[in-house]
Amino acid sequence: MFHIKQLELVHWDYWRRFTLPLDAQIITIVGPNGSGKTTLLDALRTLFGLRCSGKRDYRRYVRRARRSFAWIRAVVANKAGSTGKRPFFPCLKDEVTLACRIRKAGGDWTRDYAIADGDVSIEELEQNADKRIEWVGYRDYQSRLAWGGLTPAIAKVLALEQGDTDKLCEYSPKALLELVFDVFGDKEVLDNYAAAREEQNNAEQELTALGLDLDRMRAQAEAKQLEADRYREWRQLADDARALESEIIPRLEVAELARDVGLAREDIARSRRDLQHSQDELAVHRARIAQVEAERKAAEDERRRIRQHITEAEQAHQAARDTVRDLERLIAERDALRARLALEGGEAALDLEAAYTKADSRWHQLQREERDAIARFEEKTTQLRATRDNRGPLPDAEVSRFRSRLREAGIAHQTLAEIIEVTDPDWQSAVEAVLRPYRHVLLLEHEKDRHTAWRLGEQERFRHFIVPERETAPRAEAGALAEVIRFAGPVPRWLPDLLNRIQRVEDVEAARQLPRDSEWITRDGFHREKRGARHLGRPSEFHFGELARSARLQQLDAEMKSIDARLLKLRPELDAAKAEADRLRARLFGIKAAEELAAKAPGYEDAEAALPAARARLTAALAARTEADTGLDSVTQRLQGIGIELDRRKREISGLEYRLQELQDNAAPRRQEQVRRILRLRQLRRGMPAHWRDPQEQQQLAERHGEARSARSELERLRRRLHDGDWITDDTVLSLAQRLKADVHAREAQYAERQGYCNTARHLSDDARAAYIAKLRATVRQYGKNLRALGDLAHVDVDCPVPHLENDDRTLASAGLEVRFDFDRKGAVGLNDGEASGGQQVMKSLILLIALLMDEARPGGFVFIDEPFAHLDIANIDRVGSFLRATRAQYLITTPVTHNANVFAPAQLTLVTRKKKPDDDWAPPIGLIQREV
Structure with missing residues (x-):
């Protein structure tokens, strides 16, 4: 912050005009009581836009001069700080002139302020020939001073009442905390918190009132709604009884009678269908019996055929068994001859006989192959002839x-x-x-x-x-x-x-x-x-068209050529085999057993060759007989099933005949009863509205009320209830209940809206309180830091703990700033605990005061202190003076002339004020005493 270098007053109180140099750190203003010490400080307060001391204001001082105008002008420093910015930018000179012009206009006093670059005299300010100087109002001027370093916080401290500056140590912790926050804190944060809290209290009170009124209206609406419900219930009961008597019961009776007619009609039609169905079913059963009789006859014929087949199978089995027996006898005879041949001719004869048998078998095998080849050649010849004459696929x-x-x-x-x-x-x-x-x-x-x-x-x-x-x-x-x-x-x-x-x-x-x-x-x-997609394959044989027939002709011709070549090759082999068999047979002549074997060799060979086939025929005959037996069992079971079905069909026919007789006997009485119902229904329907006979509406009535008997019971119950009940019969209760319900809905909407607003106000209050607490903590930390720094200069230990702060109004209301001082290591003392001496009280007050004015961003500045040396001994006066010299601020200190001369020791400039004599118009000028450096 800037400091004051010069002060000039014109027509201020009883001073006509004078200029004072104030370019010193500690300035002592001394003079008797009433000599103008406070008047001089009030001139500075007025120039800096501060409130004057006590109940005074600038009008009191200018009226005493009995002139129509007054001037206060000061030259202050405008040097750049640590950031390189000047306090009164855009003024770029090292000095700036602050001026306050007070004039009387329209019977009242007004003041204007100006800030001029450099040292500008009052005359130049008055003339303002080049129009460079702009006169502004009080608010704009305060904003310019705040930007230059004279913030509202410092202004609040500079405006402390006379005597309050040395009594700060007597403040309670809560009062000191409020003062510190007023000086350091953000006024907008405090205002926001106060406004939010006030708004929250108002909203909660309004919400409580609305809630009470809403509960009252709800009770009224519920009571009236109960009455409306009783009226609706009475009207509904009356309407229901009237509807039952005049419409529902007659319609239900008609509906029931029509339903009975319909059911009876359906029953009669069902009886007719049952009669026809029974007749048809009887005819089906009779036809089925005839069919089953035919099936039984066919089954009996099949059983006779199977029995005949069984006889034939038995005969075939016997024949096959005899054939196998005969063949096995021949094989046994051959084996006996071979055994006898071994006895007669030895092992060589057996080998010769075996060779003969092998050669003979080879000859017979070649004969069979020749016969088979000739048969295949004839078959292919037949197929070739048929293929040449006909078209079509290969035979299957x-x-x-x-x-x-x-x-x-x-x-x-x-x-x-x-x-x-x-x-x-x-x-x-x-x-x-x-x-x-x-x-x-x-x-x-x-x-x-x-x-x-x-x-x-x-x-x-x-x-x-x-x-x-x-x-x-x-x-x-x-x-x-x-x-x-x-x-x-x-x-x-x-x-x-x-x-x-x-x-x-x-x-x-x-x-x-x-x-x-x-x-x-x-x-x-x-x-x-x-x-x-897929490949269908290339067929190896063709079946369609002339190309297929040509291919088959070529294939048959190739096969016939192959068979002919086989015959040409087979005939020499056949002749050689016959010759070999004849030669071996000739060698066996002379041996009786060998002769018999050779004579019967073809028979034995045929028997050995035919034995497997004979055994196969025996097995097949046995299987055929078994199959025939199984077929006979199946037919027998089928005949048993046919007999069971015939018995069941006969019983069903008997039951159907009885059912037909019963249906025919009951048909006439049902038709007569239906005629009586139809006549009664026509009588009841006569005169009814058309929509009463609507089947859909009648169905809905039946689903709702049941039968006519139930509806008559319900009508009697409703009449007793209407007669015995205490009902509301005035329909005006409906409109009143509706109006009260609408009022309750409107009030509920208003309550919900106010409740939302109250919640919003509560949230805003919590946010503002949190911001206030955060700012308060920062303020206390900054103030504690200032106190400790000043305590170090004064050789006093200062402890300023951060108070306990919670987001709660009660805690904030009871919070205080506890500051403790330790002088000469004798133990810490509080603010006003009675344990500190008078000099220590003054020292505590000065530390508390100067800490309020310290600002790291804008060091320096000036301080007004009224009579800080009162009641101090010489040692404490020297101690206070040393403390003041150790700080960097500019001090304007008032002191009475009764003090010890040591009060002037720290001052570089002393201003001496004197009282105005009664006969003089103006007070004498202020004297100056300046210490040589």
Whole structure:
């Protein structure tokens, strides 16, 4: 902060005009009581926008001069601080002139302030020829001074009353804390906290009042609502009773009667249906009995046939067993001859006989191969002749057997392969791959034969399609597979559709040009359909068209050539085998057993060869007999089931006949009762409104009220309740209850709104209190730091702990600042505990005072102190003086002339005031005593 270098007064109190140099650290203002010491300080307070001491103000001083104007001018320092900024920027000179012009206008005194760069005299300020000086009001001037360092906090301290500066140590901890916060604290934070707390209290009081009023209105609304509910209940009961008597009960009676008529009608119709159903069921049972009788007769015929088959099977079994026995006897006879041959001729004879047997077997085997080859050659010759004369697929045993059955039944037919001709041999493989599943499809010449053919197919379990529906094939699509096929007759409709749907492409790459969903096939047989794409395989045998027949002819011709070559090779081998057998047989002549063996060798060989077959026939005969026995058991069980079913059918027929008689007996009384109901219903409906007879409405009434008897009981109950109850019958209670309910809703909305506002105010108050506590803690820490620094200068230990602060109004209200001083290591003393001496009291007050004015951001400044040396001894006066010299502030100290001369020791400048004489108009000028440096 800046310090004062010069002061000039014009027409201030009883001084006419004088100028005082104040460029010193400690300035002592001395003079008798009433000589103007406080008047001089009030002039400075007025210049700096401060409140004058006591009840004085600037008007009191200017009125005494009896002039229409007055001036206060001071020259203050404007040197740059540690931050490089000047206090009165944009004034750039080291000195600045502060001026207060007081004038009388309109019967009252007004003051204007100005700040001029440099040392500007009053005359220059008055003339203001170049208009550079701007006169401002009191508020704007205070803002400029605050920016220059004279903050509202320092202004508050400088405005302390006379005598308060040396009594700060007598403040209570709470009062001292309030003073410190007033000086250091942010006034806006305190104002915000006070305003928020006041707003919260007001909001809570208003909310409490609204809550009481809301509870009262709710009680009134609930009471009136109960009355309205009683009225509604009475009106509802009365309306219900009226509706029951006049409408509901008659409608229910009509509805019940109509329902009874409908139920009876349905019952009669049901009886008719039951009668018809029973008659139909009786006819079905009788027809079924006739059918079962036929089934029993057929089963008995089948049982006789199976018994005959069993007899034949037994005979076949006996014959097979005899054959096996005879063959086994021949084999045993051969083995006996061989044993006798070994006795007669030795082991060589056995070897010779074995060689003969082997050669003879070889000869007979070659004979059988020759016969088989001749038979195959004749068969292939027959097939070749048939293939040259006919078209169609290769013969299949199952297909051939079924076609024989069809021909026996006189059903004309063709195979699909007989009417298909492939016109392009390059696509023969693709056509064969696509039509492979259909090569044995049979096409009927006449559609009327379909059921007969299907019955034969069921009997034979024929696995291929039998198609009766045929039509002329449509024209083939361009590029389709059907384009390379020619049909020799009508075809099934699905076949041209299949072939026209498949497009022919050379390969998979060529298929890229087709649409995405197209079905196609390549020459190699790679097929694409809706399920995906796959290779259908290249068939080894062709079945469709002339190419297939040519291939079969070539195959038959090759097979016949192979058989002929085999015969040419086989005949020399046969002659050699016969010669070898004759030679060995000739060697065996002369041995009786050998002769018998040689004579009977073919028989023995045939027996040995036929024995496995004979045993197989014996096994088959035994299996056939077992199967026949099983079939007989099955037929016997079926006959038992047929007998059980016949008994059950006869009992059901007896029950149905009894049921029919009962239905016929009950039909007439039901119809008569229905006629009486219909007549009664017509009588009741006469005169009723049309909508009363609406079935849907009647159903709703029945669901709501039940039967008419229940509705009459409900009507009687309602009448008793209306008669015995204490009801509200005035309908004005409804509007009153509604109005009270609306008022309660409005008041609830208002209460909710105020409650939200109260919560917001509470939050704002908590936030403002928290900000206030934070600022208060920072202020106390800063003030404690100032106290400790001043205590070090005065050689006094100062302790200023931070008070306990919580976010609570009660805690804040009771918080105080406890400052303790330790003089001469005699123990710490408090603010006003009575243990400190008078000089120590003054020292404590000065430390407390000067700490209020310390600001690290703006060091220096000036302090007004009224009579700090009163009641001090010489030692304490010197101690206070040393303390003042050790600080960096500028002090203006008043002291009476009665003090010891030591009070002037620390002063570099002493101002001496004198009283005005009664006969003089103006007081004498202030004297100056300046210490030489």
